[in-house]
Amino acid sequence: MLKLFRLLKPYRIPVIITLILVFIQSLAELYLPTLMADIVDNGVVKGDTAYIWRFGFYMLLVAMGSMICSIAASYFSSMSATGFGKLLRGRVFKHVTNFSLEEFDKIGTASLITRTTNDINQVQQVLVMMLRIMVMAPMMAIGGLIMALSKDRELTLIFVVVIPVMALVIAAVASRGLPLFKAIQKKIDKLNLVLREALTGIRVIRSFNRIEFEKQKFDEANRDLTETSIKVNKIFAIMMPAMMIIMNFTQIAIVWFGGHRIDADEMQVGDLMAFIQYAMQIMFSILMVTMIFVMIPRASASAERINEVLNVEPAIKDWTEQDEQAAREAAAGAGQADAGDESGADVWSADEMAETKPLRGYLEFRDVTFSYPGAEQPAIKDVSFAAKPGEITAIIGGTGAGKSTLVSLIPRFYDVDSGEILIDGVDIRKMTQAELRSKIGFVPQKAVLFTGTVADNIRYGKEEATDEEVRHAAKIAQADEFISKMEEGYNAPISQGGSNVSGGQKQRLSIARALVRRAELLIFDDSFSALDFKTDAKLRAALKQEASDSTMLIVAQRVSTVMDADRIIVLNESEVAGIGTHRELMETCDVYREIVSSQLSEEEIA
Template identity: 45%
Template sequence: MYKLLKKRLSWPTVIGSVAFLMVQVICDMYLPSLTSDMINNGVAKGDTGYIWLVGWKMLGVAAIGMIGSIGNVYLAAHVSQKAGSTLRKDIFRKVLGFGNQEIDGFSTSSLITRTTNDVLQIQNVVLMMLRMMLMSPLMVIGASIMAYQSEKRLTMVFLVSVPLLVVAMGIVMYFAVPLFKSLQGKIDQINLTFREGLTGVRVIRAFRQDAFEQTRFDQANRDYTDTGIRVFSIASMMFPILTVILNGTNMMIIWFGAKLIANQTMEVGNLVSFMTYASMILFSFMMLSMVFVFIPRAQAAAGRLNEVLDTKDTVLDPSEPQKFAQAPVELEYDGVEFYYGKAEKPALTGVDFKAHAGQTVAVIGGTGSGKSTLINLIPRLYDTSHGQVKINGLDVRKASQKDVHDHVSFVQQKAVLFKGTIRSNMLFGNPNASDEEIWHALEIAQAKDFVAELPKQLDAVVEQGGNNFSGGQKQRLAIARALMKKAAIYVFDDSFSALDFKTDAKLRQALKQDPEIQKSIVVIVAQRVSTVLAADLILVLDEGQVVGQGTHQELVQNNETYQEIVNSQIRKGDM
């Protein structure tokens, strides 16, 4: 946890918080002494003037202590909230910088839990540390010294009460700490189940699995609830135990103190102040025990956060990035091979091809043949295991990621739209674009007609995930957003799958005819033969290998795999 916080805490503010805490503790230690003085020298002697004098002193000390307490709480809250804010920002930035390989290592629900609940645990412990964890040892030490000075003969009582309290704390922590640690993982499971239920609600209803999903969520919820009940029931036992020990301690103090007073070897005020110091000592142990119960949970949260922050990026910028040559764009795969993680078998092997400006490259093959993997290497979502992907003759790994992304515009299989408006989504591709440029991109993507029919047109609301649009409309808007970016290479990863054949054909024709796009390379991944018919170069993939490349006419004559795909989709005579 220290590793996580040392660079994210405002140390001057921490020092200020500790200074205010010291003021509060000193004032708290001094008040029982003033009470003793008031009783011994004022009440016992009937000196009203002295009582008023000490009373005003007590008010002044209490006021200073209150200022110290307020200052400590304010600065401690500021430190903890600032640390939490910095942590969330760092985790979000780290995740945004992940390549696909790092993202595959974490589930979405786990990352959400880590960024919210785990960070909250760290915030709470930082606040506790600057309040209770520092206050408790200071009060134990201070109260012990003051109690000894008040009446050293009564301190023998602590030889019984303190060991009892320590043993009770140890037993509670022994059973509670493992349960606190397990709570974080159970929160992950609740988030995962709840998120799957929300995103897959239509599938659940279609298959009438409502009861099954409710049972699955109930099980995860019950598991978390039962664990929470057990751990907090165990932790709450500290309060009655403390009450018993505190009352027992006070009884022993009064018993022995009464004898000393009866023998006139101790004053009443000393007994009152000693009982106050005894209560402070025992309550301090109690506060310390509660902090130590929550620290393991925060430690577990810190470990999960460090796991994200310490993840080494597999896609890195070179120490001295090179620039792409300013020339007509050229894309080349040279002996490319790619493995996922520690897989024994490559997802891609021996991929070689070259494309030039103005060409359309299509990638086709069966499910799991490596189509998406192949095009993910262009914008460096993954890096090759062997071989090179080159843009304008330069290996993309030798250029900065920013430079690579500036040259590539990418549309994923699943169309992703952000909450806002159509205009705000389009400006993702080009923040400085005019309305005319937006309409032009929408026209090429065959989205102009349905956008023009919306009441607010470009200012029409886009709900989260674009859920107020159909699958085909979302795909066309995502394509238009990609076209807003003036890129050298446009990559469409099966982005026409939700379009009907007519719209698909019109869109590809518009891409071919646009003078700006004619200067670029268009890479299309598709399942349908009709989508790749007019491509200048078709790559046929089978089990990660390019088993054929050429035009449609060439492949339909001499490539068996391509012939099987064609025959499965197009009836004889329809060619």
């Protein structure tokens, strides 16, 4: 948790002001019992009314000063803690956006949401208490003990017995509570996961009439969290009554022994009253520390979970000079001559590409193999092909053949295990991720829309796109027709997840979003599946005409979508089963013939 508090550096002035104000407040609180003792001993006992009024006025001023310091300290501590929470949330979010899909799969979306919200709130709340109580409580306890000693040394021996007893109670409760607080945060993760799945999958749940089953799942997760919370609250519920019993017995002991000392004329009544107040201040200070011990275990567990996220190193990083040097050394060690400009065989530099191949968006796979973490078999194995600008390269294959995995490697959602992927002759691992993805217009298998307007969703591909560019992209994507029928046209609202448009409309808006970028490389990952055959054909014809200077990759299940492609890559069990045109593959590739015969009639094949 202390590691996270480094983010308080921008708020060091409010923190220092808070500490000074708390210090002044503590001094004022410690001075009040002494003033009261003087009033009793020198005013009440002697009947000096003027003395009572004068010192009573001093007490009022000290109390008001303490109140003002308390209010100001609350303001500055809250400002510091809130600012800390803002910075920490921003840092966690920024770090998470750099994760590859591997890290998202490992930690889980529901857990990341909990850590960014609930866990940070826990640390933020404890920080407010620490700035106030963790500073004030020790000062009040030590100051109260010093002032109590000044009133009567022998009576102070009571604390020798009381304080260790209180410390033992606190230690016993805290040691049992900490593991449960860690468990609570994990159970919140589970509850969030169940809730998120239920809300995002509500259509499937209702269509299969599984509402009661989901209710039962939620109830189980909710009950599990509730039972653990009740258990930990029961443990900490023991603390307050135990503290109050100790405090009450301490007060009885002070009055009992103090009474004997007054009777023996060894102590005055005002001093006894002040001593009781100092004793209560000491006890309440320990009680405040107890409250901190209630919060710190949970905040500590939350801080640990936040640090786990911040300590995760993304598996995919941008190429650095150190990587370049290591590649050169590796190339030199492998006996490759003149490795200064290359880290692998036949890797072209951007300048060489400009001289030898004036192409924009030239894509090449060289013996690419990739396996998902923990998988027994590769998802892609020894795949090699080239795709040129102005051509349409289609990828087809059975379910699980590795089509979507293959195109996911191009924007570096995952990194290859072996082999190379090159764009314009440059290994994509040598580009920054921002530079690489600026060259790509990607349409995912599952169309995703964001809350906003139709135009906002298309402009997501190019923020500075003009209205004309947005309309042009929509026309090519065959989306202009249904957009123009909307009441507000391109300003029509899109609800969360695009729930107010159909599946085909979602796909066409996603395609328009990719087209508006005018990217070197256009990737369509089974993005025509929700379109009818007529719209599919019109879209492909428009794409071929519009994106004549771009490299186009189309992943599809339908043979009719890929028949006219310049190059068709057939995948079977993670490997390339054939590459060629439709006619060539019909003659040479058994897998392709099986796919065609399963979808087209003999007349259509002929």
